[in-house]
Amino acid sequence: MSNKDEFPIGGPQKFAEDLYWRYSEFENLNVEEVKKCCYIALNMAMADSDTAMRMFYGEARQIIKNRGL
Numbered sequence: 269m270s271n272k273d274e275f276p277i278g279g280p281q282k283f284a285e286d287l288y289w290r291y292s293e294f295e296n297l298n299v300e301e302v303k304k305c306c307y308i309a310l311n312m313a314m315a316d317s318d319t320a321m322r323m324f325y326g327e328a329r330q331i332i333k334n335r336g337l
Contacts (some may be wrong), residue, residue: 275320280327288332299335306332 276283284306291297291305307329314325 275324281323281331283324284328284331284335288335294327303332305334 271305278286287306287309288302291302291309294302297305310325310329310332314322
């Protein structure tokens with residue numbers, strides 16, 4: 269199986285957006301708290317991933333970090 273088959277469809281941008289909006293549904297979280305939740309989820313995913321997926325999650329993390337700047 270190629271790395272292309274392992275990555276979620278839509279690439280890091282779509283993955284980051286989906287993750288961000290999943291946590292933003294909690295009405296009591298502000299933007300920084302939503303980002304922190306995303307970082308925690310991405311860090312956990314990165315810990316259990318191969319190098320290619322860590323890079324993918326790293327790109328998603330950067331997209332979330334830049335959100336709103």
